[in-house]
Amino acid sequence: MYVAVKGGEAAILATHDLIAETRRGDLAVPELGTDQIKEQMKLGVARVMNEGSLYDEDLAALALKQTQGDAVEAAFLMRAYRTTLPRFGSSTPLDTSEMAIRRRISAAFKDLPGGQILGPTYDYTHRLFDFTLAANGHIATAREASQPLVRTMPRVPDILGQQGLMEVEAAADNDPIPVDITRDPAEFPAGRDARLQMLARGDEGFLLGLAYSVQRGFGANHPFAGEIRMGEVGIHYTPEELGFEIDIGEITVTECQMINQFTGSKDVPPQFTRGYGLSFGHSERKTMSMAIIDRSLKSRDLDEGTDFPAQQEEFVLYHCDTIEASGFVEHLKLPHYVDFQGELELIRRIRREQEERTASAAAADAREASHVE
């Protein structure tokens, strides 16, 4: 229960000034520019865009500056801002096979057409501090091969799919318009479209923990990273007033195709099943976690049971949203004075009644005792 309470305005205004000063830190240190955040904190920017569910690197950089690097609070700013903008329409579905690839690896197939492209990654670093960065040291120049990569590379599951060993990912004949959970609240059981949309904006930490639980045995499926690719994809859109499709720019995305064991059922022969992850920016941990959870949420359709948390879609989808989760946990900071007053009175009454009962029972016992004598 919330009750409007007067008072505190001056304190609140003072806290606005104080947080602004606190955010700025030591004035002797140069102020951070949003362009610096956008260029040099790209992975943080990607996380804010994903959980804010809005691709705009400039806004995500501003959000990180305004929130002192708090990714969850920054995502909240993105979500709030989004609601102030009109929606012009929907893009043509992304074609990730047309991606301008900067990284593409498969942990399942060594020799795949197009090759293993390590790209920019920390995977093969030693996780030792580079103190030259603290000293504004030397920046390595990237090497260039004599030739660019082949223009497009087949997605790994599509290669194995040609051999019939892979679950088919095909659109239904009428290729339905997807559910939009920002307009219609999710209903359960949720379709794959709603599940993927919710996972795409879900909290990286929550999905990572759940994906880890799957790997540790809390949901029986063993994932292989069939393919992870990162690069730029063109956005195609057909404005109604124009009447034909145009390319309006490109965004960076990360895609993960997980391949999982499946023993088959009475209707389906043994084959590999698939989990799919797609995120804005370079965000592999999030995309891999999403793909593992996408697969584990197929457990109902594959008759694998729903015994484990990562297989229970209401549990996963209702709790993975950063904004809703932090909003509900953090709203506990807001005044609950009347609520608490009520609780206090309740507990006093219960104790009073208990004491009265104890006292009357003791009196009855005493009467009983004297009667026996």
Next chain:
Amino acid sequence: MHEQNSTSDHRPRAHWMSVLARATHAQLAAATAGLDLPAVEIIKPAECGTLMIEARAGGTGQRFNSGEATITRCVVRLEDRLGFAYALGRDKQKALLCATLDAVLQDPQRQAALLNQVVTPLHLASIERKAAASRKAAATKVEFFTLVRGDG
């Protein structure tokens, strides 16, 4: 008003609209510096909104909404031609410039010169940037080799 219909070939226009949309405002301003661009009538002032980005499960399957992106649109009129701009991001000045260029590019008298002076150089520069990024990625391509053991 020139009618848009599905039978006419939109590819040249779609191409220049894409090249303009993908350029930054600074690049467009540099490419059009010194050009005498006509004043246009603003039909729809540059406006920011969002576009829902759709994707497909597994890359090929069921459609789903992956999240939104900011987008800016603008419509201008030059004589009897409408110039449109749609570009990712929130740069309204850029959208106005793109819409103006789209209107001028539809003028047969000015099209060839503008394509040569503005669109083609921007396109070539963007191709070269892409190729350089791709060559850097290609430098990280793994060349596997097999260790031969023993004397065989």
